[in-house]
Amino acid sequence: DAGVIQSPRHEVTEMGQEVTLRCKPISGHNSLFWYRQTMMRGLELLIYFNNNVPIDDSGMPEDRFSAKMPNASFSTLKIQPSEPRDSAVYFCASSLFPGNTIYFGEGSWLTVV
Amino acid sequence: GESVGLHLPTLSVQEGDNSIINCAYSNSASDYFIWYKQESGKGPQFIIDIRSNMDKRQGQRVTVLLNKTVKHLSLQIAATQPGDSAVYFCAENSINTNAGKSTFGDGTTLTVKP
Numbered sequence: 357d358a359g360v361i362q363s364p365r366h367e368v369t370e371m372g373q374e375v376t377l378r379c380k381p382i383s384g385h386n387s388l389f390w391y392r393q394t395m396m397r398g399l400e401l402l403i404y405f406n407n408n409v410p411i412d413d414s415g416m417p418e419d420r421f422s423a424k425m426p427n428a429s430f431s432t433l434k435i436q437p438s439e440p441r442d443s444a445v446y447f448c449a450s451s452l453f454p455g456n457t458i459y460f461g462e463g464s465w466l467t468v469v
Numbered sequence: 470g471e472s473v474g475l476h477l478p479t480l481s482v483q484e485g486d487n488s489i490i491n492c493a494y495s496n497s498a499s500d501y502f503i504w505y506k507q508e509s510g511k512g513p514q515f516i517i518d519i520r521s522n523m524d525k526r527q528g529q530r531v532t533v534l535l536n537k538t539v540k541h542l543s544l545q546i547a548a549t550q551p552g553d554s555a556v557y558f559c560a561e562n563s564i565n566t567n568a569g570k571s572t573f574g575d576g577t578t579l580t581v582k583p
Contacts (some may be wrong), residue, residue, distance in 0.1 A: 375526050398575050399576075457518060458515075463511070
């Protein structure tokens with residue numbers, strides 16, 4: 357069975373550019389999460405959706421970050437404009453329902469120069 | 470200069486020995502706990518979980534122990550192998566509050582020496 361699929365796996369972009377990260381959750385999972393991982397702050401929850409509706413976006417750092425989930429099988433995390441401090445690994449994850457085991461994708465490694 | 474960032478606990482064990490990784494959680498309302506393993510360059514992977522109505526659960530070579538009195542969780546790995554080298558995270562959740570999101574610990578780096 358396919359797990360959580362993320363793209364791109366690696367991206368290097370210049371400061372000020374728009375970055376779009378994509379995620380396909382596990383089929384049938386109703387909850388989707390975006391996490392960011394850095395050496396400084398560890399694994400941080402940015403936002404999560406339940407049944408395509410954003411439930412908690414309190415972890416989104418600032419207005420430059422936005423996330424959408426137009427349907428049950430696709431989500432995007434957008435950073436506009438990007439800054440060097442956004443460099444991190446961004447993980448998408450999904451779970452069958454809220455509070456259940458979270459399954460992670462392989463991550464999108466973002467470097468902003 | 471002063472170092473910044475996370476100072477992850479580390480554990481170094483000899484191949485074949487047993488490993489014990491500890492985790493303290495903070496929310497007394499948490500009722501579901503999960504251990505994840507993250508290898509270099511990969512996302513965290515589910516290892517084993519336990520619900521608050523249990524104090525022990527065993528998997529293949531892994532055992533999770535839960536002590537709700539002191540809010541402590543441990544992961545025991547039997548006969549540790551080089552492939553077990555990774556960062557291990559515990560996560561807590563509360564299904565009843567429908568918070569939906571797991572709170573992750575900082576992680577423990579396990580190094581297995583051949």
